[in-house]
Amino acid sequence: MSVAITTRSFGDIVAGACRDGRLVVQPRMGMSSPRAMRQGLLATRRAAATTVGTITLDSYTRIGASAEAAEAVALGMELNGYPLVAHDLATTAGVLAGVLGEDFPVQIRHGSPCPEPIVAALIAAGLHATEGGPVSYCLPYSRMPLETATANWARSCDLLAEVRATGVEPHLESFGGCMLGQLCPPGLLVALSVLECLFFRQHGVHSVSLSYAQQTNAEQDREAVAALHRLAGELLPDADWHIVLYAYMGVYPRTPAGADRLLTQAARLAVRTGAARLIVKTAAEAYRIPSIAENVAALEAAASAAADERLAPVPGEPADTGIYAEARSLVDAVRNLDPDLGRALIKAFRRGYLDVPYCLHPDNAGRSRSYLDRAGWLHWSRTGSMPIAETLRPVSRTELTAAGLLDALSFVERKFDEAGRTELPTTPGASAGALAEPNQARSRTPMLPLSTVPTTESTTPPGTRQHLASPTTAAVLTIQSRMLAAVRTFLSQHGFTEVLLPVIGPVTDPGARGAKQVDIDYYGHRYKLMTSAILYKQASLTMFDKIYCIAPNVRLEPLDTTVTSRHLAEFHQIDVEMAGASREQAMRLIEDLLGYLVGKVLAELPAEFERLGRDVAALGELLAGPFGRRSHTEAVATLRELGHSQNPDAEIDWAGEAKLSGLESRPFFLTDYPKGSRGFYDRENPQRPGYLRNFDLIAAEGYGELCSGSEREHDYAAIIARMRETGENPAKYGWYLDMVRDGIPASAGFGIGVERLTRYLAGLDSVWQASAFPKVPGVVSP
Amino acid sequence: MAAEPAGLLQPRPTVLPRRSGSGGLSIVVTTVVSDSHTWNLVFLQLALEELGHQVRNLGPCVPAVEVIAECRRSRPDLVVVSTVNGHGMRDGTQLIELIRQCPELADLPVVIGGKLGIAGPAGLASSARLRSAGFDAVYEDGAGTAALRSLPALVRAGRQL
Secondary structure: OOOOOOOOOHHHHHHHHHHOOOOEEEOOOOOOOHHHHHHHHHHHHHOOOOEOEEEEOOHHHHOOOHHHHHHHHHHOOOOOOOOOOOOOHHHHHHHHOOOOEOOEOEEEEOOOOOOHHHHHHHHHOOOOEEEEOOOOOOOOOOOOOHHHHHHHHHHHHHHHHHHHHHOOOOEEEEOHHHOOOOOOOHHHHHHHHHHHHHHHHHOOOOEEEEEEEOOOOHHHHHHHHHHHHHHHHHHOOOOEEEEEEEOOOOOOOOOHHHHHHHHHHHHHHHHHHOOOEEEOOOHHHHOOOOOHHHHHHHHHHHHHHHHHHHHOOOOOOOOOOOHHHHHHHHHHHHHOOOOOHHHHHHHHHHHOOOOOOOOOOOOOOOOEEEEEOOOOOEEEEEEOOOOOOOOOOOOOOOOOOHHHHHHHHOHHHHHHHHHHHHOOOOOHHHOOOOOOOHHHHHHHOOOOOOOOOOOOOOOOOOOHHHHHHOHHHHHHHHHHHHHHHHHHHHHHHOOOEEOOOOOEEOOOOOOOOOOEOOEEEEOOEEEEEOOOOHHHHHHHOOOOOEEEEEEEEEOEOOHHHHHOOOOOOEEEEEEEEEEOOOHHHHHHHHHHHHHHHHHHHHHHOHHHHHHHOOOHHHHHHHHOOOOEEEEHHHHHHHHHHOOOOOOOOOOOOHHHHHHHHHHOOOOEEEEOOEHHHOOOOEOEOOOOOOEEOEEEEEEOOOOEEEEEEEEEOOOHHHHHHHHHHOOOOHHHHHHHHHHHHHOOOOEEEEEEEHHHHHHHHHOOOOHHHHOOOOOOOOOOOO | OOOOOOOOOOOOOOOOOOOOHHHOOEEEEEOOOOOOOOHHHHHHHHHHHHOOOEEEEOOOOOOHHHHHHHHHHHOOOEEEEEEOOOOHHHHHHHHHHHHHHOHHHOOOOEEEEEOOOOOOOOHHHHHHHHHHHOOOEEEEOOOOHHHHHOHHHHHHHHHHO
16 A cells, blocks of 8 residues: 655656756655654644655664564654654654655655665655665764675665656666765765765666765865865756755754854855755754754754845855865765676775775775865865875875874864854854764764863863763762762751742742742743742741752853852752751851761761862861851952952842852851842841841852851831832732731741752862752753 | 764874884774774774884775684784774674684784763773774773874784783
């Protein structure tokens, strides 16, 4: 049974858009569940862009492990793509019903060196466009002999060509211009793309596309795509062809701005070079598989960048550095080996006429090497046996070293992130990109086996997997876990009850330092994520005299905190509140609590501290009795003596706080902040109006604030007055003021930042190292 | 999982002196059967070549039988197994057990490193398990290039036993 074919030929649709001056944009989407796959396709179709749909298949289907794929489907297991072969026809028909349209085709993407079952399944589902190639889907990701893959691809092309009898021209794209994603010089990419398309053509497929993956220099890319155009025009005169560009496939920028710029550059390249189609990527790519919405945002951003570029002045012809000549000589040399393109390709690799640098497949000669120059141009350092004339491409003596390899692999990420960082702030939501083909994205990932612990100056976390796999992270979080266990033991021994407090509520701590609150929709009401537990802590004292909780807080800190090493947009606090207590009692409790927990973790985890290289003696200081106390007024005077212009009426600024903590060898309390610097709940000193009965605990050695606390306002009239002074609207605080009006106890309490305390104990350079899934302000994170 | 740009926090290693080939070891670089990553293998090859060794790189997804066949054929001084996909404990153990079952490879120095899934408090025990299964050394991610420089000493020590 075959489903009715509902679209025109993929090639015709793309050619039509190209004639109309519209760039076709395409995601790399592949979802395991038919329902999600369908939603992804519909969202792609509805995007404000000229789009075509993508179904990317899972790794089991890719390697022909049909039993495993079928078992996964039967058990409802999540796969890293859509298992086209394992699903029955009705399921796929359900995915596609109402999705396919006259101008909306769907391409199957897979990465398989043995694609016959896939081609059969896509034809049965009424589809007729796919991609890959005998070389590009064999060498990078498999150990299958090239000869076997070539035979498989020949049969698959023959099968696909049969679709023509139904009245639709089938389409096949070569992935040859994307070999390994990185570090393959453009001449070879162009040649492979052309050669695979010639192979398709020889096996009866008349509509093809030639790929090229954006590399590391925009000018070189422009020349390469021009060369691809010229060669295709010369060598595929009897085929319907277009060029498809891939947004950069290597290590992606980690900032939204950097990812945006990279995608914009890809869209510009497509327009300038006359590429008809662009495969996009998203900012989320550096961290995880993007959501449907992120894919759509990337498609729309690319379409909009392309539309803008059409209005820009047309740049001159790219300079000719010899890419065309190099590609042409490679293609000619291969074609001269055998009239059958498949046999010619096999011979070419055997003789090293084609030799992909850094490709470890047994059938690749492995005698060529490449490097990046400072401007990101890709060059050969060794051409092995490839017929590349020295006059065309002088071979540099610059050999890529192991260190150079790392630099080269991260060149684009660094370049675009650095540019992006200077452009902060931007709108993270408006960022660019697309879904990775999960199976292939993995293979392109540079993961290095013997790296050292994260560099200390880094303000941005590494990728999630690397961070979680790091022995440093494990040691740090082990310390954190024991620390929290010690907190619970200590507080419960001292008569405190742990109360689980809300994460959302109609109102939250207004804060003072410019952090933004996060709104959520709570059944039509605007609720907040908690910035602190203060309101609930005070209210809970009507139930217990001594309470605590360890709870998450969300504060969208200003972007200048990205570089302070001690702010996270999401963090946790050990929040303690005691009815009837004074500020001095609260400070003493902190001294005792810290002394206890430091003693515990040092005794229990000597190996972890040693692994982190933490000077345990510095921590021992915490055990050595009470901490010093100095007032805000004194601190301002000290800072001014140091030439730091601290506002006497405000919170100590971050630089000032760091300076103060750098002066000390032991933590100290900073007390009596001026009224304007803190929230309404810190109690005003009746003996010294204008100053608060509050404190911060500042860690030594430059680690800065660990903890904030105070005696609390609890009188209704005083709270209303303080709210008005701080510019808060009391009407927002309905439930809290109701509680206060009926009476809440006087109290004192504090909140200790869990990640900051962990950072201090472990001696870390950045607070994000103390979180398994850190959210550094302004950085898009899992 | 999306691409993780791991390894970019690698410190810039100092330029390693290029030694003459004569003093170098003959080293097989390989990974385990389930791991299709290659940039880690490329990095190791370059780093070891820079230290003056000759490297035969077996590439991704290498079945144990191929590692054994290569070792029997070329009789390397050392085998370096690098794996980053998290199956290093399981696949690495299987690999080394099969290698050690070959009498002529019983004394061959074999080390393993990478993201072995042995981080965390259980790490030392797991690492000890890999060693007791037959590896001569186990390097978790984070060992640094010093580990690479220590390999010749490890091979010499093995020869004296």
